[in-house]
Amino acid sequence: MAPRTGIRIALAAGLALLAGCAPGTTHFLRTDVDLSFVRRCAVVPFHNLSADRFAAARLQPVFLAELLQTEALQVVDPGATQAACNRLGLGPDTTLTPEQIVALGEALDVQTIFTGTVEEYGQRRSGGDQVYALTATFSMSETETGTMVWNAQVSRDGSSFWRKLFGGDSASQFDVSRRAVHEALESLF
Amino acid sequence: MRGAFCHLFVVRARTAAAAAVLLPCLLSAVPAVGSDTAPDPAGRTCILLFMAGAGYGSGVADLADLRALGEQECSAALAHNGAAPLPAETSQALQRRWRIRDGRQFPPAFLADLDSAGTGRLLLVHLYLGSDRIELAGRIIDAGTGLTAAASSETCTLGGTAWRIDFALACRRLVATLAAADPARTGAPVAPLAVHPVGFDAATAQIATQCLVEAALADSACAVVDPAVLGGVLVAGGADPRRLDRPGLELLAGAFEVSDVIVVQMITRDPDQAVLTAVDDDGPSSRTVAWETVAPFSLHLRVVDTGTGLVSTACGVDQDNAPARGWFGNIVSSTPRRLIAGATHRLWDDSRRPGKVR
Numbered sequence: 232m233a234p235r236t237g238i239r240i241a242l243a244a245g246l247a248l249l250a251g252c253a254p255g256t257t258h259f260l261r262t263d264v265d266l267s268f269v270r271r272c273a274v275v276p277f278h279n280l281s282a283d284r285f286a287a288a289r290l291q292p293v294f295l296a297e298l299l300q301t302e303a304l305q306v307v308d309p310g311a312t313q314a315a316c317n318r319l320g321l322g323p324d325t326t327l328t329p330e331q332i333v334a335l336g337e338a339l340d341v342q343t344i345f346t347g348t349v350e351e352y353g354q355r356r357s358g359g360d361q362v363y364a365l366t367a368t369f370s371m372s373e374t375e376t377g378t379m380v381w382n383a384q385v386s387r388d389g390s391s392f393w394r395k396l397f398g399g400d401s402a403s404q405f406d407v408s409r410r411a412v413h414e415a416l417e418s419l420f
Numbered sequence: 421m422r423g424a425f426c427h428l429f430v431v432r433a434r435t436a437a438a439a440a441v442l443l444p445c446l447l448s449a450v451p452a453v454g455s456d457t458a459p460d461p462a463g464r465t466c467i468l469l470f471m472a473g474a475g476y477g478s479g480v481a482d483l484a485d486l487r488a489l490g491e492q493e494c495s496a497a498l499a500h501n502g503a504a505p506l507p508a509e510t511s512q513a514l515q516r517r518w519r520i521r522d523g524r525q526f527p528p529a530f531l532a533d534l535d536s537a538g539t540g541r542l543l544l545v546h547l548y549l550g551s552d553r554i555e556l557a558g559r560i561i562d563a564g565t566g567l568t569a570a571a572s573s574e575t576c577t578l579g580g581t582a583w584r585i586d587f588a589l590a591c592r593r594l595v596a597t598l599a600a601a602d603p604a605r606t607g608a609p610v611a612p613l614a615v616h617p618v619g620f621d622a623a624t625a626q627i628a629t630q631c632l633v634e635a636a637l638a639d640s641a642c643a644v645v646d647p648a649v650l651g652g653v654l655v656a657g658g659a660d661p662r663r664l665d666r667p668g669l670e671l672l673a674g675a676f677e678v679s680d681v682i683v684v685q686m687i688t689r690d691p692d693q694a695v696l697t698a699v700d701d702d703g704p705s706s707r708t709v710a711w712e713t714v715a716p717f718s719l720h721l722r723v724v725d726t727g728t729g730l731v732s733t734a735c736g737v738d739q740d741n742a743p744a745r746g747w748f749g750n751i752v753s754s755t756p757r758r759l760i761a762g763a764t765h766r767l768w769d770d771s772r773r774p775g776k777v778r
Contacts, residue, residue, distance in 0.1 A: 285618055285687055285688060285689075288618045288687055289687050289689070289718055292685060292687075292720035292722070292734065293720075293736060295720075295722065295731065295734045296720075296735055296736055299731060305730045306730060307731070308664065308669075308722065308724040308729055308730065308731050309722075309731075310662065310663045310664040310665065310668075310683060311663075311664065311666060311669075311729050313662075314663040314665035315665070317663065403738055404689065404738075405718060405736070405738035406738075
């Protein structure tokens, strides 16, 4: 075996190892739904299961910005969405039933509704260091029948191979959130 | 106890005497921008001064005295700059009539009343009292159009017994800066709503709103509709400024011919304040971060199209409050207002970039 080939194999093995260690996204996407019919969407207030009481309020604008960044959908303003939820008597921690999704879709004239749940938000220990972390689940339901079309659970933290190797602080909670949401949306668009 | 009271009385009497001697000297010492200029053609200016924020146990004991001093200084500075201030009694009567209590929202009827009474402009001044300083925030609003003609901020330290002179100087600098601003703006108006706080008190949101207006005025030649005027129109029309729906957007589009509305949210990242100690912790949900102890925060802006109700741009910035390290190990710490102003300017710049920026 030539020395160059050996280096290549070692590099490939290293990259595969790194990829295996990376926190990932688990997702589900219905294949029998034609997403090209979807033009307008709404993002309802996220649920919060973390210890940080403002986690959902912080993650939702990040999700909104990342969603706009994809340039795939038109997004109704969250203020109008919140007002419609209030009119329909949907509280901030209501898990939407298919009928409620249909009603909300009619009220806002949207084809899909995004929901989200923050499961972990804040610092956690990783290899002896404190790093920022986020675990969240995002869903998209179509408003014709209220069926869930897409669901993704993503977990990310602020550590990285280079940070572990050379030292350095964790990425900020804001950056961790942006990357996590970006990864989750990549499984949809 | 009695001795302490007497000592306090003597100290305050000395301070008052010093101020009484020095303030008249000050009147002639402050550079005049236009002491001999003609009276403002826009009509008289109504001064509205409000106090907000924590720090009521600060070096300023007599808040009524501070208010009177502030109004007097602003009035004198306005006259010094060629504007005719509305008499304080008339201004207070208008405030009582229209229940203007904190300057966060001005009902359209109040502005129409001012306009019809020949008062073309409004000088809105907020004082944020801290333990060691007073932050002054001022805006000049055109009562006829609802546009912000100028916005500026000043700081006055409360150290020492001569703080009244510092305060008087700060008032004069503020009014002089506002008077010197060029109100001529030809661009299409932009409509920034008051900043919506999550985890912060109302005073912090007001400071952020002021910084947002300053950023908008500094950035472009666009006319800026004042957030207090926008809020007043929305409330008078039965819309909730925090949950702006289509009727609310149409209301603003009809009243000010704006194509977009700018909505900004300020969310705390203070772990002590935000993280609950236990799942069943039933602490008061109204507990908020005061403006003097502003912790790390995020600002999120979205631009909403008034015609379609869709979000056209969304972006966010993250702001730490850790002191920065300067040259030779010097620690540079910023005041809360500077932190908020820096973040707001970055946010505004991001939002003006073409495309759907982050």
